[in-house]
Amino acid sequence: MTNMIIHYVYIKAWRKRVVPLLLTSILLLAYVLGDNSYSKGTSHSSPQLQNTLNNHPSPYLALHGSDPVTWQSWSNKIFERARQENKLVYVSIGYFSCHWCHVMQRESYKNPAIAAILNKNFIPVKVDRELHPALDTRLLEFIQSTRGYSGWPANVFITPEGYPLIGMVYVRPKNFRAILSKLSMQWKSGSTALRKMAKAARSKQVDPEKSKGPNIQIGLGEKYIKNLAKVSLERADDMNGGFGQKAKFPNVSQLNALLSYVRRNNNQAVKSILKLTLDRMASQGLYDHIRGGFFRYTVDTQWQTPHFEKMLYDNAQLAELYIVASQYFKNAHYEKVARDTLDFMLRDMRDQTGALIASLSALDDKGQEGGYYLWQAKFLATLLTKWELMVVTEAWSLQNTPSLQGGYLPVISLNNTEVAQKLGLKVEQVISTIAQVKLKLLHAQKDRRLPKDGKLLAAWNGLALRSFSLAGQLDNGIKYKRAAKKIRDYIVKHLWRNGNLVRSVVSSKPLGTASLQDYAQVSRGLYVWAKLYSPQDLILLKKIILRGWELFYSQRGWQLAKNMVPGFSAREALISDRALPSPSASLIQVSLKIAQLKGDTALLSLAKSALNVENNTLAGDPWWFATHIQTLYELQLIKKK
Structure with a gap:
């Protein structure tokens, strides 16, 4: 028998639990040439897939409807069929406005030779990440854990029993074909050995820490948020703003927590x-100076070159951030940024129902990235x-050759006062001229x-409901209050069905899988709406909150969604912030508010218990x-008062 070399890597996952996982370079195993002493499994013929x-x-999935791959x-x-045919399931997950998703489709999934290998040897599954956010999170965690990025x-090969084996992101067609072969x-x-290895890696995951109960140590929130401030300053780019020295993301959850901190401590x-x-x-x-609204991130450290897709979740969160920041810093420009972002959302993202659509593509109709802008x-x-x-x-510094092939992207090089001084003009002349230019470009x-x-996604519209409700003040x-009312009505009338939320609806039929994130963000949005404008909605809000706890929480921790396959069903005491705030921390946050408002001691105790976990993790990273730390900090501030 060929000498096997099994590579494990011990990583600190997002939850900071040490988890042994298979290194994804399984292709380097010594038995790559095959060994007939291993079980080949049993293969049964089934009707050919189409x-x-x-x-x-789903627009993203429909784009793949003409691929020669039998998606x-x-x-x-699909796992029943995989077990019958003894095949790995190849899951490729992406989204409509993802540039590299389209590149891999064009290079690999449209390639008949590559499609033939996929169809013959695997069960290919295409997933819209926006319809299955919990699965998306787990796939990304697996790839991050085994690749380091x-x-x-996100492409993962999964065993017929539901355990991830190998993961990767975009791969060039030549390499992808070699991997498949x-x-x-x-x-x-060697399917038997590979099955055991994948399952063994999952079984070695450490169970989440149990709650210490509802009695939280005094001063813990302040201790953690001071440490968050310290770590943030260490990560901060003092020259350009933001955090890190590579691509720049908005990091709204972190900025919200820091803003909460400085509002009470003049750091x-x-x-x-x-x-x-x-x-x-x-x-x-990062900001679109013609239409308003924010792109998803910039590929450089100086915020110059964006990845051009516009996501509802980014713009909803950033609009709220700039509203709160405008009030704290007494900065009228921040309020204008928030208003312009909300106006962009109403103009370019509002559906005829009043709810808001998911995203705008990075590619224009000619396939050019950023061509629209x-x-x-x-x-x-x-x-x-x-x-x-x-x-x-x-x-806008248009004197130089544009850095992008498609032309210039307007960014502010000099402010209005500086332009006026340089050209010998009045500031009012500069302002009116730039406004006129923007109108021409918009036209x-x-x-x-x-x-x-x-x-029309539940969680993302929950974020929008929150920002529009705040803007109504x-x-x-x-007009923002009216927009919030329409979003609220869509959620209540179409997405809340028979005591459960649905992720999305098309032609009156549920689409996708509702997750903890949907319950958390709909609850947070509905809370702000109800508190400011419609107290009677607090009754419905509490039903949604309690249903969220019932579905996704137990003494063993949180699960992202119901009925996950075994390899992705782990529970966790803490869920990290990502592009959206932590769903567990978000649901805890709104539960604390509604429990205090309604005097619900049982819900208050439950929320505090879920908050009082993983102290070493919160202190160390x-x-x-x-969001979890901010929630704890603000809870203890209320208790002080």
């Missing part, structure tokens, strides 16, 4: 990095007057086309648990 995604209600939709039934498309040979010659260093980050995010390439110098010279071009050339974009993902904010 691509099931044509005309799928299946995600369900537990993750992203989309070698892995299929390995599976045919000048934290205030400084907060203000710098807010200023740079709103002035550079970029401007060629010749076009600008034709469209604008010499006066207008002179002003925006200084304001010119009517001749351009940008694909949209029209799914601004001066002349009645607070960055990923900012």
Whole structure:
């Protein structure tokens, strides 16, 4: 028998529990050439699979309906077939506005030779991450744990019993074909061993720490949030704002927690990095200076070059962040950024139902990344007057060759006062000229086309309900209150069914899998709406909250969704913040508020108990648990008062 070398890597996962997992370079195992002494399993013939995604209600899945790959939709039934045929399940998860998802489709999934290998040796499954967020989280965790990085498309080979074996992100077609060929040979010659290895890695995961009960140590919240502030300052980019020295993400959960901290503790260093980050995010390439709204992230440290998709969850959270920041810093510009972002959402993301769609693609209808937002110098010279071009050339630094092939992306190089001083103009002249240029460019974009993902998702609309409800309190904010009412009505009438939330609805039929995140963010949004405008909705809110606890929490911790396959069904005491705030911390947060408001001692005790966990993790690595720490900190502040 060939000498086997099994590679394990011990990593600190998002939950900071030490978890032994298979290193994904299983292709390096010494038995890559195969060994007939291993069991080959039993294969049973079944009717040939067909691509099931044509005309799928998910725009992302429908894009793959014409692939030669025989894509299946995600369900537990696919594992029954996998066991019958002794095949690995190949799960590829992405989303509509993902650039590299489209590249891998074009290079690999449209390739008949690669499709033939996939169809013959695996059961291929395509997943829209926005319909199955819990599965998406688990796949990303697995890839991150075994590769050291993750992203989309997230591609994982899963055993017929439901345990992840190998994961990867985008792979070039030549390499992808080699992986498929070698892995299929390995599976045919050694499926029994591979099954055992995948299951063993899962079985070695450490159980989550149990709660210490509802009596939380005095001062714990302040201790943790001070440590979060310290860690944040260590991560902070003092020159450009934001955190880290690679791509820049908004990190809204962390910024919210830091803003909560400085509102009560006048920490000048934290205030400084907060203000710098807010200023740079709103002035550079993360923000769309023509249409309003934020892109998902920038690929550089200086916030210059965005990844051009626009997501509802980013814009809803950032609008709320800038509203709160405008009030704390007494900064009218932050309020304008929030208003412009909300106006963008109403103009470009509102569905006819009043709910908001999921995203706008990074690619225009010609397949050019960012093409919808970029401007060629010749076009600008034709469209604008010499006066207008002179002003925006200084304001947006258009003198240099554009860094992007498609043309210039407007970013603020000089502020209005600086432009006025340089050109010998009045500030009012600069402001009015730039406003006129923006109107011209906005009008010119009517001749351009940008694909949209029209799914109406529960959690993301919960975030939008929260931001629009808060904006309704601004001066002349009645249109935002009306928008919030329509979002509230859509959630209540279409997504709350027979005592349960559904993730999305198409043609009156549920689509996707409702998760803990849906219950958490709908509850947070509905709480703000009910508290400000409609107290009678507090009754429904409490039903949603209690149902969330019933479905996703037990003494063994939280689960992201019901009925997960075995390899992804682990419970955890803490769930980290990601692009969205931690769903467990979010549900705890709103539960504490409603329990205190209604005098519900049972719910209050339950929420406090769920909050009082994993103290070593919170102390040792607070960055990923900012929402949990903020919730604990604010709870203990209330108790002090």
